[in-house]
Each structure stands twice: as structure tokens, then as C-alpha cells.
Amino acid sequence: MTYEAHPGPPWRGHHPAGPRRRAVSLWGPAVALAVLQVAGSGAAGRHQSGRVALDGLGYALLLAGPALLLLRRRQPVAVAAGVAAVTLLYTVLGYPYGPVFASLVVAFFSAVAAGHRKGVLIVAAAAYTGHALVGLWLYRRLPPAGDGPASWTELSGAAAWLLAVLAAAELFRVRRERIAREHRERAEAERRRAGEERLRIAQELHDVLAHSISLINVQAGVALALMDERPEQARTALTTIKAASKEALGEVRQVLGALRAPGDAPRAPAPGLDRLPELLDQAAAAGLRTDLAVEGARVPLPPGADLAAFRIVQEALTNVVRHSGARTARVRLVYRPGLLDLRVDDDGPAAVGGESGGGNGLVGMRERAAALGGTVEAGPRGDGGFRVRARLPLGGGRHDTPPPRHPTGRAGRPTTGQELP
Numbered sequence: 001m002t003y004e005a006h007p008g009p010p011w012r013g014h015h016p017a018g019p020r021r022r023a024v025s026l027w028g029p030a031v032a033l034a035v036l037q038v039a040g041s042g043a044a045g046r047h048q049s050g051r052v053a054l055d056g057l058g059y060a061l062l063l064a065g066p067a068l069l070l071l072r073r074r075q076p077v078a079v080a081a082g083v084a085a086v087t088l089l090y091t092v093l094g095y096p097y098g099p100v101f102a103s104l105v106v107a108f109f110s111a112v113a114a115g116h117r118k119g120v121l122i123v124a125a126a127a128y129t130g131h132a133l134v135g136l137w138l139y140r141r142l143p144p145a146g147d148g149p150a151s152w153t154e155l156s157g158a159a160a161w162l163l164a165v166l167a168a169a170e171l172f173r174v175r176r177e178r179i180a181r182e183h184r185e186r187a188e189a190e191r192r193r194a195g196e197e198r199l200r201i202a203q204e205l206h207d208v209l210a211h212s213i214s215l216i217n218v219q220a221g222v223a224l225a226l227m228d229e230r231p232e233q234a235r236t237a238l239t240t241i242k243a244a245s246k247e248a249l250g251e252v253r254q255v256l257g258a259l260r261a262p263g264d265a266p267r268a269p270a271p272g273l274d275r276l277p278e279l280l281d282q283a284a285a286a287g288l289r290t291d292l293a294v295e296g297a298r299v300p301l302p303p304g305a306d307l308a309a310f311r312i313v314q315e316a317l318t319n320v321v322r323h324s325g326a327r328t329a330r331v332r333l334v335y336r337p338g339l340l341d342l343r344v345d346d347d348g349p350a351a352v353g354g355e356s357g358g359g360n361g362l363v364g365m366r367e368r369a370a371a372l373g374g375t376v377e378a379g380p381r382g383d384g385g386f387r388v389r390a391r392l393p394l395g396g397g398r399h400d401t402p403p404p405r406h407p408t409g410r411a412g413r414p415t416t417g418q419e420l421p
Contacts, residue, residue, distance in 0.1 A: 008200075014307060026073070028064075037062045038063065041099065044099075051094055052093060053096075061086055064086045066102030069083070076111035080107040080119070081123045081126075084101075084127040105165050106129050108169050113169065115173070117129070124162055127160055131155075135319055136155075142184075176265070180385045202309070204311075207364065210315065212248030215244045215285065219244070220241060223237040240285040252303050273306055279313065288327060292332075293333070294332075294333045295333070305392050305394055308369060308390075309333075311365075312342060324346050328347065331344050337397060340390075340391070341389070343388070343390075345381070345388075365388070368393070369390050370393060374390060
């Protein structure tokens with residue numbers, strides 16, 4: 001069996017376009033702002049005869065803001081403070097009004113989006129205070145000559161504009177965090193679904209292999225014991241081994257096929273209680289006679305409940321073969337409104353020198369039942385036998401928390417602290 005290697009998505013690991021994309025996202029806005037501020041302020045200056053004409057220093061200040069933005073990802077608050085200082089100096093020197101404030105908007109947005117809201121508020125308050133001082137008192141000593149004081153309307157407009165920029169930056173930050181949180185939640189849900197799928201596949205493989213290998217083990221022992229004295233019975237045992245191994249390979253291939261093509265529908269239906277006679281025949285081939293009793297009117301079961309019921313009976317009979325000295329077991333299915341009550345009993349005792357506990361069979365039973373909102377009880381009866389009882393709702397929901405793992409007792413069977421009735 002071979003598997004094809006598929007390359008991962010481009011955002012995992014090294015991707016040659018990654019550094020180039022980051023460089024474009026960093027330099028692109030800065031270059032665009034530089035062109036906008038220089039061209040826009042130059043055009044605006046031709047219509048503002050009362051302001052100081054742009055010179056080398058003015059153009060340098062127009063370019064300084066976009067240049068500082070290249071560092072906005074490393075030092076967002078420092079860049080916001082530097083751009084605010086450059087912008088304030090540009091207006092203090094009396095150069096024409098224009099799109100010089102565009103860099104300040106980008107700097108504030110970047111710092112707030114990075115989570116430095118408090119630092120940006122301090123920078124904005126300092127910049128506005130400087131602007132108010134210049135407009136109300138320092139304008140007499142600063143160019144352009146003959147400039148008058150700023151009105152309270154102008155200062156209020158500047159305050160409103162600044163608050164609008166900060167509010168928009170905060171809304172941008174909140175929205176970006178919400179999108180990031182939704183992405184994390186989706187990724188976590190994907191990981192959780194993947195974990196649940198791995199658990200389901202592990203349960204399927206355990207149930208298939210434990211049942212089939214136990215049957216093969218028993219029949220191999222029979223074949224070895226009878227090979228010389230009763231070759232025909234040994235041949236029958238080997239035939240049973242061949243059939244069991246073929247069935248196990250088919251079911252394992254089906255599970256692995258779902259792994260290789262997770263988006264496709266299963267090619268074969270999952271086993272259910274309709275295959276119960278086949279399961280009882282396999283148990284009989286392993287030397288375990290099983291009596292089946294059904295009470296109540298049979299109803300079609302949901303696929304999940306049907307599979308869980310089949311696997312629970314399969315695991316219970318496998319445990320009887322492996323861990324019990326009983327050669328007879330009883331399976332009882334009771335159909336009640338909205339509930340399937342399933343019991344598997346044997347008369348014991350535990351097999352002498354049987355395999356020790358530590359397997360996951362009983363744990364898997366409980367997890368299957370809990371996934372449907374049901375329960376599984378397993379333990380010794382008062383007469384020395386052993387019982388597995390499952391109650392499976394036929395229309396219940398799903399429990400997210402798996403049931404607790406119980407310690408195992410005699411020959412791999414649970415010790416519950418009390419006998420089951």
C-alpha cells in the first residue's frame with residue numbers, strides 16, 4: 001500500500017513569494033503616500049498664496065513621514081510619535097496645507113491595530129496640544145508673516161477630525177481581532193474534528209482487529225491441537241481463520257480507504273445489527289455458542305447507533321472468548337421507545353491464565369455510547385457471570401466529554417466495586 005505525498009498549503013513553511021509580498025505590503029503604502037503628499041501639497045500650494053512656498057526642507061518633511069512608516073511594524077508607537085512631530089513641524093513652518101496628514105492617519109491606524117491604543121492616545125493628545133498652542137499663541141513668532149490666530153471652530157474641527165481617526169482605528173482593530181479570533185476558532189474546530197475522526201478510526205480498527213485476531217488465535221490453537229489426530233477438524237479451523245482474516249482485511253481496507261479519500265463517501269456501508277447473525281456464526285466458529293433474544297418491535301436505527309450497537313456486541317463477545325471460561329453467551333436486544341437496551345451475559349468464570357487487562361475495549365464501548373448520549377455498564381454478576389449492558393438513545397445528541405476510564409480487574413474485566421444485577 002502506497003501513499004502519495006501532497007505538498008502543504010503555501011502558507012506553511014517557506015514560500016518564495018512570502019518575502020516579496022511582505023516587502024510590497026510594507027513599501028507600497030509608503031511610496032504611494034510619498035507621491036500623494038508631494039504632488040498634492042505642491043498642487044495645493046499654488047492656491048495658498050498666504051502660506052510659505054515649498055522648498056527643500058518642506059519636501060524633506062513631506063517625504064519623512066512616509067519614510068518613517070517603513071518602521072511601523074517594529075516600533076508602531078515611536079513611528080506614530082515621529083510622524084506626528086514631522087507633521088506638526090511642517091504646519092509650524094507655514095508650508096501649504098494638503099494631504100500631509102495622510103501619513104499621520106496611517107501611523108495611528110498601524111499603532112492602534114498593533115494594540116498600542118494608550119500610546120497612540122498620548123501621542124495624539126500631545127500633537128493636538130502643540131497644534132493648539134501654535135494656533136492660539138505662538139503664531140505671532142512663526143511663519144507665515146501676518147498669520148492670524150486659529151478660531152475655536154478650527155480647533156474644534158481639528159479635534160473632531162483627530163477623534164474620528166482614532167475611533168476608526170479602534171474599529172479597525174476590533175474588527176481585525178474578531179476576524180483573527182474567528183480564524184482561530186475555525187482552526188480549533190478543525191483540529192477537534194480531526195481528533196474525533198482519529199478516535200473514531202482508532203475505535204474501528206481496535207474493534208475489527210481485536211475480534212478477528214482473537215478468533216484467529218482460538219482457531220489456530222484448535223488447528224495445532226487437532227492437526228495430527230483430527231485433520232478434518234483442523235481443516236475446518238483453518239478455513240475459519242481464512243474467512244476471518246479476509247473479513248478483517250476488508251474492513252481495515254475500508255477504514256484506510258476513508259483516510260486516503262476523506263472527502264468521498266464510503267464505498268461500503270458500515271456494519272450494523274443486520275450483520276448480527278454473521279457475528280454470532282463467527283463466535284460459534286470460535287467455540288462460543290450464543291443465544292439471541294429480541295424484545296419489542298424492531299425499528300430502523302440511526303447509522304451511528306446501529307454501528308455502536310454492533311461494535312459493542314462484537315467487543316463483548318470477543319472479551320468472552322478471550323477472558324472467560326464460559327462457552328455460552330446470551331445477547332438480548334430490547335427495543336423501547338427512543339431507546340435500545342442491549343445486554344451480553346456469560347456465566348464465567350474468568351479464564352485461568354487468560355490475558356491480563358489493559359486493553360481499550362471497554363473504554364471504546366463507553367466512548368461509543370457516550371457519543372450518542374448513552375451509557376455502558378460492565379461488571380460481574382452475583383452468580384459469578386459477567387454482564388455488559390448498553391443503553392443507546394435512538395435520537396439523542398452528542399456528549400463532548402468522554403466517559404471516565406475505569407480500572408480493569410480480573411483477566412481484563414472491569415471491577416466496578418459492586419455486582420451487576
